[in-house]
Amino acid sequence: MIKLPKTFTTTIGDTDLSLEFGRLAPQADVAVMARMGDTCVLTTVVLGDERDLGYFPLSVEYVEKLYAGGRIKASRWVKREGRPSEEAVLKGRLIDRSIRPLFPKSFKRDVQVVCILLSFDGEHSPEILAAIGTSAALHISQIPWRGPISTMRVGYVSEEGDEEAFIINPTEDVQDYSKLDLIVSSTNKKVLMIETMAEQVSEHILIEGIKHAHSTNVQIIEFIESIRKEIGKPKIEVVENEAVYNMKKTLKAKYASEIAILTQKYAARDDDAMVVKKDLVATVVGQNPEADPKVIADAIEDSLLDHVRTEIFEHGKRIDGRKLDEIRELKIETHLLPRTHGSALFQRGLTQVMAVATLGPTSLEQYIETPEGEATKRYIHHYFSPPYSNGETGRMDGPGRREIGHGALAEKAIMPVLPSKEQFPYAIRVVSEVMSSNGSTSMASTCGSSLALMDAGVPIKAAVAGISIGLMCKTDDDYVLLTDIAGIEDFAGYMDFKVAGTATGVTAIQLDVKNDGLTEKMIAETFEAAKKARGLILDQMGTVIQTPREQVSQYAPKVLMLTPPEDKIGEIIGSGGKTIKGIQARTGASIDVGDDGKVTISGTDQAAVDRAAETIKNIYREVHTGEVFKGAVKKILPIGAMVEFLPGRDGLVHVSKMSSGYVRNPGDVVQEGQEVQVKVVNIDERGRVNLTMMLDDDAKDSGGQRDDTGFRGAEHSDRRQRFHKTDRFHR
Template sequence: VVRRWLLDEQKRVDGRKMDEIRPLAAEVGLLPRVHGSGMFTRGQTQVLTVCTLGTVSEAQKLDGIDGQEQKRYIHHYNFPSYSVGETRPSRGPGRREIGHGALAERALEPMIPSVEEFPYTIRLVSEVLSSNGSTSQGSICGSTLALMDAGVPIKRPVAGISCGLITEGDRWMTMVDIQGVEDFFGDMDFKVGGTEKGITAIQMDLKIVGLTYDIIKEAFEKTYKARMYILNEIMLPVLPAPRPELSKYAPKVKSIHINPDKIREVIGSGGKVIQKITADCGVKIDIDDDGTVVVASTDAEGIRRAISIIETIVNDPEVGAIYKGKVTRLMNFGAFVELAPGKEGLVHISKLDMGRVEKVEDVVAVGDEVIVKVTEIDQQGRINLSRRDALIAMEAKKHAGK
């Protein structure tokens, strides 16, 4: 009955025309605490996608025949039983869920910026809230919205749509945006994801022997028109472009390049130096063999401090430069200040303050952070510091600013 009605009347079970899409809706920013979120609704099909950003070191590691590979863009698709009004135990993902997740992942992968442009690991999770066909294509649309909401600079927005087919002898009819009953009774589920410029992913489920060229051509034409409608009329009016800034809850990332020969000094014996920087500044540090250092944290000040320490470690202190250091030891003749792990200098008692100092303990204590100026590096590499000169320089800079 359904097949004949589609072929003879060219009407569908819900009264739509063959090239008509179900009612559409799109929203972004539904979940304020996550890094990005987008919900896409098509008829009774509704998908909520969440985007999470992490550091490059959190990329998924895959063991293959050719060795270990890393995957920095990941898409997971979940199809809970309640989305189709059923109750069953929630177990691991099945073949269908893995396949749908892979399709949506592949549709968006060409649009993901390179690690040089966007040094983050990106994870998308699509949760199907309600299902009546085409949830994988809804996941593509929801994922695009979530990425843009998270501030990921994707090259172009991607949308997905399905095309169905009914055949009887030499007669055939295609239809866009098939729902569950049309998928069940129809001969084809042709899923197409892409941008305004072209196609990024295709999957076809076919129940007949094959397709003619005319059927394929019409399927591509109908899905292109449908994608353009979804993009231009539904998705882009909600969020025309990726947000200019990341969520305040997303980790901030900054990278610098150091001499590869200095990597050992930054890591330290048994990792002591890098662990201390990580603990003191509340950051995560990744170092590549080529000398690229990536520092990540939700605290921008922590990133700045960590990079300052690393630069001090890899660069020899310069005479005349001002640094912030921590007092490590007190002696009768002055205080030792650590500029960076493994680099310590002496502030003589005569250069501790603006006036005369009777006791070192009257001015500083162990653990205090002080600003000091490098006054001399002798032939043995010992660093002489002056807190007094640093205070004078800072005061002069303050007055100059006014």
């Protein structure tokens, strides 16, 4: 435990990075406050007891506190932060994927990392701070870990006529203009983790961006190394499990053929694979009664993976007989479901995903509350992987971290090709239903999403496909890349390098490794293999659906978006919402006025949407002298009648403009609610509209010309003369 607070500082570009140890959370094994600008993240690391769960019990929690941005939860009833948001889960996964490969395989003690966002300035990325803080905390702790690492974000700006530029550690406002959001975790020599969304950029740009990130990471790693020299703790020694190692030698010597058969059954997902494994465990126990059945089972699992690697390295043969760069058989369909807005089935080998697209008005966008503020999300991708997709039983709870992560990756891959809200004013949700899982369902979800969106008539810029590349290696120079890895190859291999994109360039990347990282050469060759495979998949997708359908489904809502002048929004809504409610009632369309002033009109009937749009346009359109309208009499006055000639817009028909003959009482000519045709005579300086019911240009009015206002008769000589004649008669 560090007794006294101590702060260490370095510089990243123009920004100071400080790591403060020992001030907060004194009972944690290590606690570090990382700070850039006014963004502060507290990272704690605690070492627990040993638990042999069959995997390393590491948990990484990223916690967002709304107070970090000076906000209180908007809900009127719940003010406490609840379960982690999807963004928080993804940031926790990013850190987990960066640090997990460097723990010893035989280390089975609980390790919990908690990163809490305490202050956010809206400029500096808290997840980058959290990852760097985690690396520093683990490195100075007693926990065995082959770090340190560093994590860095890189942006890329390229405007026509301007010089291209990579931006290290971009602020939030600069990142908004970047064509690339690249996050790289690495040791001082190799790359461990990549997370990327890109606007169809080339592989060359990505490789250069990774180099820039790695170069900066090396500086931060040297900084963390200097901290360990000053305050680091002795590391716990880890003893390898000799029992499993010795049992693997026994299995290799005596049960090689049984292991080979069992490996084939696992690869093919045969129903009796588990039964054969149990029989093999029983056989080995019978011949080695002193052996622990659990040790035997673990040794068999390891031997299966060793067999997969051996077949590839010694025989150049994949377990399913494919070539190293061969994609499994593809099966592609669209328009599977009759009433959904868009659907597709994408199958690669035994991996099968059905994607379903649903369209809605922009009022159905997802609202997200973060320390930075409230935001909306227009494109939503949800990924579901139920137990039956693996031929298993299990609980059907909400989405887990893996499902959230896979859905987010497919979402990232599609977002760069979506049309703008102005081009396609819809909220879009895609659901990936994993029907069968045997490797790279996230990339199958990406392909299925692209197909479903085109089937739904969403005018995406280009089709998107994705592929996963695996790695088998003995050394950094002796390795093999595998295109389209199946499930057992994923378990046996050392990387899962997912690349999605169009024929033009890459839109998303996700890299996870199980070794100490990838060299620059490995990364470059992986990009090359992924590009080749992506092209083949896109070609086959194109044989099913080449371009988005010209019209959305008949069952999808029809949506129009209008941008009226700001000063006309009140007129569109009307007093107490009277005008907008009236339009909805008359047309049957739904109307929503957004905070940005845009008016969204939606409905299943295109004619109703068009009528509502025309009505709203008429509210804020300019009215010109001589235009003729059909309107309803709203009120009868002593001097004439008020006529609503456009929704929410009234004009005065003066009594002298109601008829060519003399009109004593306006009520003798019109009644309230009566529909009449009127023509615009003029519009005065106060914007008041004067109307006439005499549409014939040659018709002569009964009382000469009105005055400029039109709200009172200008000359009354004719009427006065008639009045005097009548008066004399009575006398």
